[in-house]
Amino acid sequence: MLHWLKHYRRALLPGDLSAGIVVAMMMIPQGMAYAIVAGLPPVAGLYASILPPMVYALFGSSMTQSVGPMAIVSLMTGAALAPLAAAGSGLYGVLAAQLAVVSGVVLLLCGLLRMGFLANFFSRPVMSGFTVGSALTISHDQLRNLLGAPLPDAHLPSALLGLGSLVALVLARRYGAGLLRRCGMPATAADIGAKLAPMLVVLAGIALMSFGGLAEQGVHSTGTVPGGLPGLNLAISSPHWRTLLQPGLLIGFIIFLMSMSAAQSLALKRNQKLNSNQELFGLGAANLASALSGGFPVTGSLSRSAVNFAAGANTPLASIITSCLLAGALLAPTGWLALLPLPTLAATIIVAVLGMLELDILRTAWQYDRSDALAWGATCAGVLLLGVEAGVIVGVALSMGTLIWRASRPHIAVLGRIAGSEHFRNVERYPAQTQPQLLVLRIDANLFFGNVEAVQQRIEDELACHPSARHLVLVMSAVNSIDTTALYALRELNLSLKRREIGLHLAEVKGPVMDRLRESDLLAQLHGKLYLSTARAWDDLHGICAHQEVAI
């Protein structure tokens, strides 16, 4: 925490300063736009961009993450609050803050419980399907603002302004950087400059509203943006806490996944290390700060963080500079922002979220692993058809299903002895000797509830294939843990084999596993022996078998 501040060098300042300024210019239209997506007054988006990034700078783990409003989290916020209060009402704002509290507390708790491993929860195809579905949902929702009215009744001046803004933004996105480069700008500066197109288009929109008489034509604008910094307070009296629990949990989960994937892709570029537990903590604190200062749920945004990174951000100081500039903008007269035309803002939202439509993962998955492509499709369809919250649940169910399915197929090999050596190998892959009375199985997985059934089944199948086996040797060299469920299964296996007069022997049990097994009664009841090596088991049981055969 604040490690970066202790080691701050002056040489880092120019990068942080330029990144801070660039991101502030990006944040003004984006913050207002995403507040609208969440169903809140635009100023809430600016509030959510001041205190939360500062708090994240204190507690977070990424050097270049830009924390603030983000399209998908705003969509989820709007979806969660729409049934509870009228958009724009006082209650709606209170509930948005409370949702940030719930998400923040969830994130903090997960951080305290060191549950950062949850970042591995979604596969990339599921995450991409979710992102694409959300982006399409947001675009569709914003069509109404872009055209000034629902589709068939489009308001002509609004539609012209909206579509004009859209075209300008798309052109700037595609050709802006090239144009600036041809005007002599260095490549990096040109790339960053092109990212400021939304701010320019917004300024042009405001100018058209002021001087082009668009307001008189009936084009809606964002309306008065109150000046001054947000007051610090937290309305905690509400009958809706319980209702907010489930969406808050899901939003907290998505906040973490989105932020981690943004931070990781940037950290990778500089070989920096992330601490997922600290990230949980930083995001939790940022959300509580957002709730305290009139905001709503916030997270790290990939697009904004990438600009921050590209513009030279070296440390979280860049984010602090951005926050200060935004605070300055709110302290200065804010009358000009009131004239921001909604169609233009809708155009910036649509262009921003359509930038998330990366279909590369779908294409790769389709070629490489059809089931991953199906997971992509199911998650995307879940968001589009059932809503964004159901989309998360579909993603969770798919990931869960995949995890159990994978866990339930452990690798188990029948071993044989390589002639003239002490080595044992998979008989399917090596020419190895076997004995009819002896079945040697190596279990290549930790034994736990997820695979115990499959292991039992496989053992029974192999015993059925080796009807003359009198001894089963389990080679435990790859087993690093055995949980309580697996302990019960081993006990049952032991009893069942005993009933059939088949010995159960364990070989190459690792030290820590053996220490645990000694705490149980399995070893005392074992209808067989423990062997340090498979070779010793082979020699010993070979003798027993031969002896028994002679006896018969």
Add this chain to the structure above:
Amino acid sequence: MLHWLKHYRRALLPGDLSAGIVVAMMMIPQGMAYAIVAGLPPVAGLYASILPPMVYALFGSSMTQSVGPMAIVSLMTGAALAPLAAAGSGLYGVLAAQLAVVSGVVLLLCGLLRMGFLANFFSRPVMSGFTVGSALTISHDQLRNLLGAPLPDAHLPSALLGLGSLVALVLARRYGAGLLRRCGMPATAADIGAKLAPMLVVLAGIALMSFGGLAEQGVHSTGTVPGGLPGLNLAISSPHWRTLLQPGLLIGFIIFLMSMSAAQSLALKRNQKLNSNQELFGLGAANLASALSGGFPVTGSLSRSAVNFAAGANTPLASIITSCLLAGALLAPTGWLALLPLPTLAATIIVAVLGMLELDILRTAWQYDRSDALAWGATCAGVLLLGVEAGVIVGVALSMGTLIWRASRPHIAVLGRIAGSEHFRNVERYPAQTQPQLLVLRIDANLFFGNVEAVQQRIEDELACHPSARHLVLVMSAVNSIDTTALYALRELNLSLKRREIGLHLAEVKGPVMDRLRESDLLAQLHGKLYLSTARAWDDLHGICAHQEVAI
């Protein structure tokens, strides 16, 4: 399907017949009791015991499973329906049937999608914690019926009858079998005879009501049980389908887990094989049949199936005989059942569910694996404090968390060469040679989204420990699959190593994995080579390193 019927031998009949009769005598009080737990009129429990077991006999996978009402599933049904309709009302009955439809469809779909692997979802400690929490909840709920009124205002005659029944049942449970054995009964018959105590206590209760004047004292009875078979119909017009979706999903899940654990413990005793997908199918069909015939969600019951098994059931014919006997009971005059005193029925419920309080798993887990004991406690507390539905969700969350946590810790070994051989071994466990320019890592897990992050992290950590490494060899001998997420991670690793001028080489890639990788662009872009064996990589890269050193 119906495999057992094709191969039916006459010798199997006596066992099936005796089991069918015994289970029918057990089913009458149990069916009525569990209907009351679900908030339904007692006759619904009898209806749910006629058609569903017959349908299960056609489609199910277990030879000895007794499908019908079951305590925990009834508790969940009651919990799901209580907020939607008044217990005992017509709407309540319709909703109970619809809940069975939802659960049945969920089970059938899971069967069609071959999702039987979900049976491995809960660990035994979680399952046991859930069962104990549910049993305590049911007992607590039934106290009111046992005493005729809530605790402080107990109705004396009811309480005396209830507590008397309870004592009789507990004594029968503890000493019944021994007593019968001492009277000269064979051991098995005595054990089974003792299980019929509830029926005897119920008959005694009815006699007391009829001739002891208890009804006049204000002891409540079950009321008229309508005679005749249930009509077949399905009321599908209801505004509650959507509301029933979540509880139906959870109930379907628990139906499957309960039934599988019952069937497995019995199949194990006779070395029979279960097909979990067929079990899903059988349970789904049984629930649809229940909905069609005036019942509510049903499942396989461990206690009843164990009696069925012990009484000699060889095939599902035993269940069909039970069904026919119950149908016969409904076709005969049913006036006598109307006088069944509720306190006695409550006593049978309490004794039945307290039989589920097996604390052995908690004890074992506490000694063997504290975290499993904690999972037990959390699930049990979840059911007791938050309700049975939340208890399932707590169990799911715990299992999910454990799965991800386990998946996110793959085993990775740094390999060295055993001097004078072609063998490579973990340098931590064997005295093996290493080279400073060469880092050889063996990944002992399939690569997928759940562990890709951990693998990346470990590789970076090892590279940091081996700063002079110019070549990284990944030994893929234990990798059986690489999903899309892992493919992306390998691509990123390749780019990142290329930037640092470190070669990335793959050795011992298995055939099927290689076939898949050829579908991607990873191999074309690989900043390194593919090797058939680790030894060849070692020799080849050793040469390159030496050469480079000379060149420098």
